[in-house]
Amino acid sequence: MARRPARPLGTIRVEIVGTDLPGRRCGPDPDGLWYENIHVGIVREREAVDRVPGDAAGAHWAFDMPVKIDEADNLDFGGPYVGGPRDERYLGLIWVREDSDGSWPVFRGAKFRLYEMDRSIFEAALQPGKRLVGTVGLTDEQGWPRCATVRPPAIVWSVV
Numbered sequence: 001m002a003r004r005p006a007r008p009l010g011t012i013r014v015e016i017v018g019t020d021l022p023g024r025r026c027g028p029d030p031d032g033l034w035y036e037n038i039h040v041g042i043v044r045e046r047e048a049v050d051r052v053p054g055d056a057a058g059a060h061w062a063f064d065m066p067v068k069i070d071e072a073d074n075l076d077f078g079g080p081y082v083g084g085p086r087d088e089r090y091l092g093l094i095w096v097r098e099d100s101d102g103s104w105p106v107f108r109g110a111k112f113r114l115y116e117m118d119r120s121i122f123e124a125a126l127q128p129g130k131r132l133v134g135t136v137g138l139t140d141e142q143g144w145p146r147c148a149t150v151r152p153p154a155i156v157w158s159v160v
Contacts, residue, residue: 006068006076012122013131014081014091016042016112018052018059022139026054035107037098038145040138045080048094048106054145059138065091067126075122077114089114093138095145108147110136112155124159133158 018040027034041048042061052059066078077089084090095108112134125132136155140146146154 004071006070009067009069009075010126012065012067012125013062014065014125015060015062015131015133016091016093017133017135018093018138019135020137020139021052021054021056021059022143022145024054026144029107035097038095038107039098039104040093040095040145042081043083043092043094043109046083048096048104051096051104054095065132067122075119082114083111087115091134093146095147108145110147110150112136112150116151117157121157121159127159130159133160 024037025034029035038054039051041051050061063081068076076086081091082089091112093110094106096104096106098104134155134157138146
């Protein structure tokens with residue numbers, strides 16, 4: 001029997017609020033050089049968009065995330081800001097640096113794993129007038145731009 005497609009459930013307004021940015025310079029990299037003119041952007045279709053300088057007072061990204069529900073009552077998240085296979089969906093930030101040729105290569109990335117979060121937070125955020133807000137410190141414990149999987153307490157999720 002063919003599996004029925006998930007049905008739309010609604011849209012969640014998501015906001016990521018970045019605090020404590022690490023500055024425009026960090027390092028050294030594996031070659032002993034410093035990363036210069038670093039910026040952070042939200043991942044949209046595998047690109048860093050809406051980049052914010054690493055020495056900004058703060059960062060803020062906002063977007064809509066469609067939510068579907070399948071026949072087994074599982075939530076699924078979509079839209080251009082959501083990455084990963086169906087059972088491993090995530091949101092992410094990408095750290096880039098400006099090279100001398102004007103390109104912006106990626107040197108770090110951070111993931112917020114939606115599939116690890118409690119379903120109740122999404123159900124609350126789907127209510128009219130509500131939004132899901134993740135507040136994250138963007139400098140890690142070693143003074144570098146925050147990367148890898150980011151979990152509480154480094155990020156605090158709330159519905160407002």
